[in-house]
Amino acid sequence: MNLLILFRLAMQSILRNRTRAALTMLGIVIGVAAVIVMVAVGYGARSRIREQIGNLGTNMIVITPGASTTGGVSQGAQAFATLTVADAEKIRSQSQTVVAVSPVLALRSQVLAPGGNWRTSINGVDTDYQTIRDWQTDSGSFFGPEDVRAARSVAVLGRTVAQRIFAGSDPVGQEIQIAALRFLVMGVLAPKGQTASGSDSDDVILVPYTTAATRLTGRPRIPQILVSTASQGEIPAAQEEMRVLLRESHRLSGDDDDDFTVRNQTDLATAAESSTRVMTLLMAAIASISLLVGGIGIMNIMLVSVTERTREIGIRLAIGARGADVLIQFLVESIVMGALGGVVGLVLGFTGAKVLAYFTGWETVISPLVMVGAVGFSGAVGVFFGFYPARKAAALNPIEALRYE
Amino acid sequence: MGEVVIQTDKITKTYVTGTNEVHALREVDLTVTKGELVAIMGTSGSGKSTLMNMLGCLDTPTSGSYTLDGVRVDGLGKNELAAIRNQKLGFVFQGFNLLARTSALENVELPMLYDRRGLKRDIRALAVAALERVGLGDRMEHPPNELSGGQQQRVAIARALVTEPALVLADEPTGNLDSRTSVEVMALFQELNAGGKTIVVVTHEPDIAVYATRVVRMKDGRIFSDEPVASRRDAARDLEELDRNAA
Numbered sequence: 214m215n216l217l218i219l220f221r222l223a224m225q226s227i228l229r230n231r232t233r234a235a236l237t238m239l240g241i242v243i244g245v246a247a248v249i250v251m252v253a254v255g256y257g258a259r260s261r262i263r264e265q266i267g268n269l270g271t272n273m274i275v276i277t278p279g280a281s282t283t284g285g286v287s288q289g290a291q292a293f294a295t296l297t298v299a300d301a302e303k304i305r306s307q308s309q310t311v312v313a314v315s316p317v318l319a320l321r322s323q324v325l326a327p328g329g330n331w332r333t334s335i336n337g338v339d340t341d342y343q344t345i346r347d348w349q350t351d352s353g354s355f356f357g358p359e360d361v362r363a364a365r366s367v368a369v370l371g372r373t374v375a376q377r378i379f380a381g382s383d384p385v386g387q388e389i390q391i392a393a394l395r396f397l398v399m400g401v402l403a404p405k406g407q408t409a410s411g412s413d414s415d416d417v418i419l420v421p422y423t424t425a426a427t428r429l430t431g432r433p434r435i436p437q438i439l440v441s442t443a444s445q446g447e448i449p450a451a452q453e454e455m456r457v458l459l460r461e462s463h464r465l466s467g468d469d470d471d472d473f474t475v476r477n478q479t480d481l482a483t484a485a486e487s488s489t490r491v492m493t494l495l496m497a498a499i500a501s502i503s504l505l506v507g508g509i510g511i512m513n514i515m516l517v518s519v520t521e522r523t524r525e526i527g528i529r530l531a532i533g534a535r536g537a538d539v540l541i542q543f544l545v546e547s548i549v550m551g552a553l554g555g556v557v558g559l560v561l562g563f564t565g566a567k568v569l570a571y572f573t574g575w576e577t578v579i580s581p582l583v584m585v586g587a588v589g590f591s592g593a594v595g596v597f598f599g600f601y602p603a604r605k606a607a608a609l610n611p612i613e614a615l616r617y618e
Numbered sequence: 619m620g621e622v623v624i625q626t627d628k629i630t631k632t633y634v635t636g637t638n639e640v641h642a643l644r645e646v647d648l649t650v651t652k653g654e655l656v657a658i659m660g661t662s663g664s665g666k667s668t669l670m671n672m673l674g675c676l677d678t679p680t681s682g683s684y685t686l687d688g689v690r691v692d693g694l695g696k697n698e699l700a701a702i703r704n705q706k707l708g709f710v711f712q713g714f715n716l717l718a719r720t721s722a723l724e725n726v727e728l729p730m731l732y733d734r735r736g737l738k739r740d741i742r743a744l745a746v747a748a749l750e751r752v753g754l755g756d757r758m759e760h761p762p763n764e765l766s767g768g769q770q771q772r773v774a775i776a777r778a779l780v781t782e783p784a785l786v787l788a789d790e791p792t793g794n795l796d797s798r799t800s801v802e803v804m805a806l807f808q809e810l811n812a813g814g815k816t817i818v819v820v821t822h823e824p825d826i827a828v829y830a831t832r833v834v835r836m837k838d839g840r841i842f843s844d845e846p847v848a849s850r851r852d853a854a855r856d857l858e859e860l861d862r863n864a865a
Binding site for chain 2: 218225229524525527528529530531532533534535536537538611612615
């Protein structure tokens, strides 16, 4: 018996009991669809986190002030503002590994413009900030080193701010007022979208850090220093170097704890991803239980089928079928049933993921691997759960099978 | 004496049920040569069905030897027996035993699909030829439930013939048929036999046995008598007579 004939026999048998086969396959259909939707949502969440972390910048290291522990007592990060502009300058002049350095001074302030006013974050940064965060301007340009050195009152607007206070008109070349100080708008940044924590990256105004330090806040300390390396591989070495430089700069002796924290993007990404991975695995595991139940359904119906067709099996054995022929025939039938359920489940899961994405706005990612895996697995469920009934059929005694009423 | 098709030497079949031993066959010696049409008769419990299963390689003897068409069959494994059934035997059963919802043609093709010798042959053409030989050339696409009992038995006979077996075994082939159709089927067997086919028919009806060339009677697991049919009837002629009487 070649496979084509076996396949045709299986299809005949399934089509003769349409309702029964459909109900049996339903278990597999639901299982496969559920697995696909769950994995699609999980992958979607993961790819979105990756995108957001990637949005932070390239090969970026974040240094924040504050020790994790002080004299054995744990402190929250940023408990003390221990970073200074001098730290950033020391890194810039002495580091072997980093290619860009920028302190970040953050404050919130009301912004006035001819077209409206808006309360937003003002970040005082260096020109390297653009490189570190890989943030292009849509119109105009970023401020230059001369603007930083001279602490000029110039600003680059995030997309959201530009839209809020310059509805429609081009902000470049216009003046805005931040805390009673006039700033010249030099450029508007390209949109970056949401941050990993859900806030709007584009609701920001960037000014030279020198300007922010001396003319806006007057605070000599800074809450964040961003640095970046030339490549991903240099990040660990750079992190270590930052620690050494800052300990030196802060005059920390051998057993003093760090009064700052050095983290990289991977640390952030790993933390965020590991939780979604666990969730995805958990959901997929729950969904696979329904595949298992579907498989038991197939086994049940194949057992019924073997009993019903005892006489047919007897006839086949009498005219020369081997046990193996009968085994294969029933196995192919259960595999076809499983795989058919898998394909239907795939279509349903695919549609389900799209519908879910449409109504919830979640990103869903359906990888071809998952699709092939789901159909393959449901076929395997057919083999596994079809084997016992098929073996039972193959082991029938032809004489008794022929006599079976 | 022609070529020997069946040769059994003291075959015995004993079933053990609990502490009871049932001797279904006791040292049966039977020889059938090519071209015979043998009727095996006996009441139920006489052992004729067991003998039939033995001859049909559906069951193996407890002791004794059985040679079919030159092949020693006792002691063969399951798969080898399946191959023997497929290539050397053709079965015709009382209940027709055709696959339901499967056309006559596909039913007749079935034995060839289980042939593992990898012969290059036109399965479809052979099945068509076999059906034409039993006079069903015009009903080939019909499933069994659209055929009369006689027609179904013809399909079964075509299925038994299609592999050109050394032996056709018929187990109560007329048991489910009315008397006219029974004679029809026996006429077909006589015709095939005249063409050289070796046929063994198990029956309990004396009316059917008279169409054989030889009658073997069984009782209590032994052969009780074995003799040629003295006044053998011609089924084709009987049919004509029946038709004349009906008209």
